[in-house]
Amino acid sequence: MITEKLEQVIDQVAKELGYDDHFTVIVSNRPELCDYQSDTAFQLAKKYHKAPMVIANEIVNKLQELEQFSSYFHEVSFANPGFINLTLSDEMIQEKLTDMMTHEKFHLKQPEQAKTFVLDYGGPNVAKPLHVGHMRTAIVGESIKRIIQYVGHKTIADVHLGDYGLQIGQVIYGILQDQKNIEDITLEYLEEIYPKMSALCKEDDTVREKCAEITKSLQDGEPTYRALWKVILEISGNDIKRLYRYLDVSFDLWQGESDAYQYIQPTEEILLEKGLLQDSEGAKVVDVKKEDDAKELPPLIWQKSNGAYLYGTTDLATIYEREQRFHPDYICYVVDNRQNLHFEQVFRVSEKAGLTDAKLEFLGYGTVNGEDGKPYKTRSGNTPKLDGLFEQTKEIFLSKKEENKDKSEEDIKKIVNAILKFADLQNSRERDYIFDIHKFSNTVGKTGPYILYTYLRIDKILKQCATPTNLSIQIYNKVDRDLRLKLLELDKVILMAFEDRKPNYIADYIYQLSDLANSFYQNNHLANLEDENKKNDWLYVLTLTNKVLKELLFLIGIEIPTFM
Ligand code: ARG
Numbered sequence: 001m002i003t004e005k006l007e008q009v010i011d012q013v014a015k016e017l018g019y020d021d022h023f024t025v026i027v028s029n030r031p032e033l034c035d036y037q038s039d040t041a042f043q044l045a046k047k048y049h050k051a052p053m054v055i056a057n058e059i060v061n062k063l064q065e066l067e068q069f070s071s072y073f074h075e076v077s078f079a080n081p082g083f084i085n086l087t088l089s090d091e092m093i094q095e096k097l098t099d100m101m102t103h104e105k106f107h108l109k110q111p112e113q114a115k116t117f118v119l120d121y122g123g124p125n126v127a128k129p130l131h132v133g134h135m136r137t138a139i140v141g142e143s144i145k146r147i148i149q150y151v152g153h154k155t156i157a158d159v160h161l162g163d164y165g166l167q168i169g170q171v172i173y174g175i176l177q178d179q180k181n182i183e184d185i186t187l188e189y190l191e192e193i194y195p196k197m198s199a200l201c202k203e204d205d206t207v208r209e210k211c212a213e214i215t216k217s218l219q220d221g222e223p224t225y226r227a228l229w230k231v232i233l234e235i236s237g238n239d240i241k242r243l244y245r246y247l248d249v250s251f252d253l254w255q256g257e258s259d260a261y262q263y264i265q266p267t268e269e270i271l272l273e274k275g276l277l278q279d280s281e282g283a284k285v286v287d288v289k290k291e292d293d294a295k296e297l298p299p300l301i302w303q304k305s306n307g308a309y310l311y312g313t314t315d316l317a318t319i320y321e322r323e324q325r326f327h328p329d330y331i332c333y334v335v336d337n338r339q340n341l342h343f344e345q346v347f348r349v350s351e352k353a354g355l356t357d358a359k360l361e362f363l364g365y366g367t368v369n370g371e372d373g374k375p376y377k378t379r380s381g382n383t384p385k386l387d388g389l390f391e392q393t394k395e396i397f398l399s400k401k402e403e404n405k406d407k408s409e410e411d412i413k414k415i416v417n418a419i420l421k422f423a424d425l426q427n428s429r430e431r432d433y434i435f436d437i438h439k440f441s442n443t444v445g446k447t448g449p450y451i452l453y454t455y456l457r458i459d460k461i462l463k464q465c466a467t468p469t470n471l472s473i474q475i476y477n478k479v480d481r482d483l484r485l486k487l488l489e490l491d492k493v494i495l496m497a498f499e500d501r502k503p504n505y506i507a508d509y510i511y512q513l514s515d516l517a518n519s520f521y522q523n524n525h526l527a528n529l530e531d532e533n534k535k536n537d538w539l540y541v542l543t544l545t546n547k548v549l550k551e552l553l554f555l556i557g558i559e560i561p562t563f564m
Helices: 002-016 040-048 052-065 090-102 132-151 166-178 187-203 205-220 223-247 257-273 311-326 337-353 386-400 402-406 409-425 448-464 478-488 490-500 503-523 532-555
Strands: 036-038 073-079 083-088 116-120 154-158 277-280 283-286 300-303 330-336 359-365
Touching: 002 036, 002 052, 002 083, 040 052, 040 083, 052 073, 052 083, 083 090, 090 478, 090 532, 116 132, 116 311, 132 154, 132 223, 132 330, 132 359, 132 386, 132 409, 132 490, 132 503, 132 532, 166 187, 166 205, 166 223, 187 205, 187 223, 205 223, 223 386, 223 409, 257 277, 257 311, 257 337, 300 311, 300 337, 311 337, 330 337, 337 359, 386 402, 386 409, 409 448, 409 503, 448 503, 448 532, 478 503, 478 532, 490 503, 490 532, 503 532
Parallel strands: 116 154, 116 330, 330 359
Antiparallel strands: 036 083, 073 083, 277 283, 283 300
16 A cells, blocks of 8 residues: 555654654645645644644655655655645656556455455345335445455355335235235235235224234244245245346345244343343333433333244344354444434344354445435335336436447446446445436436446557556656556555445545546547557556456446447
């Protein structure tokens, strides 16, 4: 990492000056002045009773005395009131870029020991249609998985289907009312019956109770209900798989809440042993309050008074299972922010009971809103189903240009994916965002199509020219230098995206890199260029740029079509 290298150089001279401290280096806030900067002098002022300016000055002077100064730096200087400004030498830039080009994964530092991450994302509910919100957990989760793998860790992705909840009882109730034969249950039927029954339950308490009873009997193993449940699971599960296939989202485990039931018993034993289960009006609960809580956290309900288990029970039993089977180092949940409280309760119970040594992480995501700032709805006022959204995106893209209609289905699918994923992943995951499908389908601006255009345009140039050999140390103009410097930021960006579990850092970087690459080839014409060295160097930089773009696009789940 270039910043690490610069930090080492400064730390070394600082040490010689008697500062036994670590100097941090960041990308410059004022690129017109320098490439990188260190603000550490400000933090040391108090400790050494010296003005930051004095410390910065000392460091700069000492750096300038270095024998290797000119191979590291073009210039170092200090600026009021205590900044250390660093401008890299062309040699340093050349050395780092060559290093990136000639190593796998651009020479990203791999961890000494690979950790195991269980990732819980997707979480669709069987028999309910998937909507925009489910797309978010799927694509954010998939991207986080790819980033973790790229950085060198092990992942186990589990879809954790909602396959045992009240919606199943409601659908079974509907099937029984309609006297449907098992063979006649279809996807269309399920899509019709669920909203009907869900509405009915809201109006009619007796129906609601009946549906809850069915759900409970199903969980207790009632054979007729189980037979129906299996059919529902099969049909709805196949459709869910089809949608994920379209989004190129995949899982190692297709487990669900129902799979947790066999682990409830052993988990309960641990809770009993630790004296954590309390009786509360016939229900069994676990107290999770902490003294310094700003607001009081309600207890987690382990089992209702009628014997039914709940969402928290299955989540805890699943933690138990994951610990037994995988001994993970981390279990990460990519779930709607609104489930924050639920997971806080679950994590606290897990900690009290010592169910796992893994670090439990809640990776919340915000709501996808319409232009009115309310949760995204179709024109007719419904929450759009994922299928509809894919279709709508496709139509809008096709309507942009006459030639778009000539594209292959495969390319269109890739472009639709790029539109949707880049729209989503450029936002910090915990934030809500406004889904403006027209804006996100444009070929200019911060959009998937813009990135794809950039990539393909560069690719076309590269295919017309010879493969570049070594990179010389010369840099020819400002855009050239800017693009090279941006490339040097790569490993830091990937590692930060990993640390914070935030794909938007990658999406942002992809955009910045594409933007620079665009200016690069608009200003630096390669065709008919007589200077062979220059041509070779520029091809080298563009080759590296596209290599980076391609691997990063993979990390956010975007594939490149054959043409745009
Ligand atoms: N099925 C849940 C829902 O739609 C999400 C599941 C999230 N994962 C979990 N382990 N609870 O709200």
